[in-house]
Amino acid sequence: MKKIAVLTSGGDAPGMNACIRAVVRYAIYNELTVYGVERGYNGLINNNMKILDRRSVGDMIHRGGTFLKTARCAEFNTLEGQREAARVIRERDIDGLVVIGGDGSMRGARDLTVNFGIPTVGIPGTIDNDLAYTDYTLGFDTAVNTALSAINNLRDTMTSHDRVCIIEVMGRHCGDIALYAGLAGGAEEILVPEMPLDIDAIADKLKQGASRGKMSSMIVLAEGAGKAGDVAKLIEEKTGASIRITTLGHIQRGGMPTMADRVLAAKFAVRAVELLKEGKGNRVIGIRDNKVIDMDIVEGLSMKREFDEYLYNVAAVLSL
Ligand code: ADP
Ligand code: F6P
Numbered sequence: 001m002k003k004i005a006v007l008t009s010g011g012d013a014p015g016m017n018a019c020i021r022a023v024v025r026y027a028i029y030n031e032l033t034v035y036g037v038e039r040g041y042n043g044l045i046n047n048n049m050k051i052l053d054r055r056s057v058g059d060m061i062h063r064g065g066t067f068l069k070t071a072r073c074a075e076f077n078t079l080e081g082q083r084e085a086a087r088v089i090r091e092r093d094i095d096g097l098v099v100i101g102g103d104g105s106m107r108g109a110r111d112l113t114v115n116f117g118i119p120t121v122g123i124p125g126t127i128d129n130d131l132a133y134t135d136y137t138l139g140f141d142t143a144v145n146t147a148l149s150a151i152n153n154l155r156d157t158m159t160s161h162d163r164v165c166i167i168e169v170m171g172r173h174c175g176d177i178a179l180y181a182g183l184a185g186g187a188e189e190i191l192v193p194e195m196p197l198d199i200d201a202i203a204d205k206l207k208q209g210a211s212r213g214k215m216s217s218m219i220v221l222a223e224g225a226g227k228a229g230d231v232a233k234l235i236e237e238k239t240g241a242s243i244r245i246t247t248l249g250h251i252q253r254g255g256m257p258t259m260a261d262r263v264l265a266a267k268f269a270v271r272a273v274e275l276l277k278e279g280k281g282n283r284v285i286g287i288r289d290n291k292v293i294d295m296d297i298v299e300g301l302s303m304k305r306e307f308d309e310y311l312y313n314v315a316a317v318l319s320l
Contacts, residue, residue: 001032001095001096001276001277001279002032002033002093002095003032003033003034003035003092003093003094003095004023004027004032004033004034004035004094004095004096004097004098004273004276005034005035005036005037005044005049005089005092005094005096005097005098006020006023006024006034006035006036006037006052006068006097006098006099006100007036007037007038007040007041007043007044007068007097007098007099007100008020008040008066008068008069008070008100008101008125009040009041009070009071009072009073009099009100009101009102009104009105009108010040010070010072010101010102010103010104010105010126011070011102011126011127011128011253012064012065012066012070012139012253012254013102013125013126013127013137013138013139013140013142013143013253014064014065014127014139014142014143014253014254014255014256014257014258014261015125015138015139015142015257015261015262015264015265016065016066016070016100016125016138016139016265017057017060017061017063017064017065017066017067017257018060018061018062018257018261018262018265018266019100019123019125019138019265019266019268019269020036020052020057020060020066020067020068020100020269021057021060021061021265021269022265022266022268022269022270023098023269023272023273024036024052024053024054024056024057025054025057026269026270026273027273028053028054030273030277032273032277033051034051034052035049035050035051035052035092035094036049036050036051036052036056036068037049037068038050038068038069039068039069039070039071039073040069040070040071040072040073040076040101040105041071041073041075041076041081041085041105041108042071042073042075042076043068044076044084044085044088044089045073045075045076045081045084045085045088047088047091047092049092061262062256062257062262063256064142064253064254064255064256064257065254066100070101072104073108076108077108079115082108082111082112082115082116083116085112085116086112086116086117086118089118090118095119095276096118096119096120096121096276096281097109097112097118097119097120097121097281098120098121098123098269098272098273098276099120099121099122099123100122100123100125100138101122101123101124101125101126102124102125102126102128102130102131102137103126103128103130103131103301105122105125106122106124106131106284106297106300106301107301109121109122109284109297110122110297110298110301113281113282113297114282114297114298118281119276119279119280119281119282120281120282120297121272121275121276121280121281121283121284121285121294122283122284122285122297122300123138123268123269123272123284123285124137124138124268124284124285124286125137125138125139126138126139126140127139127140127142127143127170127177127252127253128140128170128171128172128173128174128176128177129174129176129177130171130173130174130176130305131284131286131300131305132300132303132304132305132306133284133286133295133299133300133301133303134284134285134286134287134288134293135286135287135288135289136264136286136287138261138264138265138268139253139257139261140176140177140180140261141258141260141261141264142255142256142257142258142260142261143170143177143252143253144177144180144181144184145258146248146251146252146255147167147169147177147178147181147185147220147248147252148181148184148185150167150246150248150251151167151181151182151185151187151218151220152185154167154218154246155185155186155216155218158216158217158218158244159216161216162215162216163216163241163242163243163244164206164216164217164218164219164235164239164241164242164243164244165216165217165218165219165243165244165245165246166219166220166221166228166231166232166243166244166245166246167218167219167220167221167228167245167246167247167248168221168222168223168227168228168245168246168247168248169181169220169221169222169223169248169252170222170223170248170249170252170253171192171193171222171223171224172193172223172224173193173224174193174194174222174224174305174307175190175191175192175193175194175195175222175224175225175307176308177222177252178190178191178192178220178221178222178225179192179307179308179311179312179315181220182218182220182315183311183314183315183318185218185220186218186318186319187218187219187220187315187319188205188206188209188214188217188218188219188319189202189205189217189218189219189220189319190219190220190312190315190316191219191220191221191222191225191226191231192222192224192225192307192312193222193224193225194307195225195307195309195312197225197226197231199231199234199235199238200238202219202235203235203238203239206235206239206241207239209320219231219235219243228245228247229245232245264287267287267292268285268287268292271285271292271294272285275294280294282296282297282298283295283296283297283300284296284297284300284301286300
């Protein structure tokens with residue numbers, strides 16, 4: 001093992017830069033050469049990569065985004081695209097690849113290792129927290145804290161005016177950002193794609209709350225659970241309330257990674273380099289019960305994600 005490469009793919013996530021930095025510095029410490037591949041799988045297919053030294057990752061640990069850039073690469077979904085990427089990796093005598101990305105990027109990593117025998121280790125980097133085999137993904141903590149900070153601000157003005165508000169956060173298929181930000185922000189309602197949307201129940205709860213003197217309510221909506229405008233209209237019709245809407249959007253994808261994400265980045269990166277050094281190049285890395293774990297990439301990606309209904313119910317009880 002002499003040369004490895006690292007890339008970021010799919011939606012960016014805070015902590016990706018800290019993770020690249022840790023991969024680079026730990027690999028160099030282990031006397032490996034590291035290539036940084038630009039724009040995800042596009043950079044492999046187009047042979048777009050450069051050697052990263054210790055200094056090239058200086059002043060990066062606190063920056064959101066990814067300095068290697070990221071992309072979605074349709075060509076890599078095809079066997080031809082993957083074959084070309086594998087050819088470039090072999091031509092450059094690269095012995096192993098670290099992929100930092102979400103569910104889709106991990107599937108790409110799996111295909112490279114399963115179909116073409118390229119030793120590949122996947123690090124979960126996405127704000128969505130939608131990978132079943134790990135308790136947390138890199139970037140999730142920062143995104144939730146960004147959403148929480150927005151909820152805090154909204155709470156000030158909504159309470160002052162006795163208003164109801166909906167804040168829409170990201171998460172097309174996974175409601176974890178809404179769940180964690182909602183619980184931590186004391187939201188009255190948390191609406192997620194994993195649970196049925198019951199407008200009557202929401203309206204009843206708001207009315208009951210109002211009858212007990214709760215004049216302001218916060219509804220946190222994951223984008224996959226419905227459009228904020230539509231949901232607001234339906235609730236307004238049932239309650240007579242005038243609802244204000246905030247869509248947080250890509251604000252929650254950027255920003256300085258939290259301590260938790262920076263530490264996770266370091267732990268994930270070190271394990272990834274160690275695995276490649278040990279010749280275990282078909283693994284995904286995660287964290288479970290606060291311990292870094294790794295498992296077979298095919299097995300890890302075939303696991304089915306379970307929504308934390310217990311936490312969801314706790315949030316509902318605490319918001320009464
Ligand atoms: P994320 O990694 O954030 O989930 P995407 O789902 O957009 O983001 O995936 C990022 C990239 O990973 C895609 O553009 C594609 O290049 C690659 N990819 C996604 N799904 C697959 C798949 N099933 N097989 C091979 N490559 C994939
Ligand atoms: O996967 C991360 C994510 O931010 C999702 O939460 C969101 O639905 C999507 O990416 C937005 O993607 P785009 O980069 O295309 O705006």
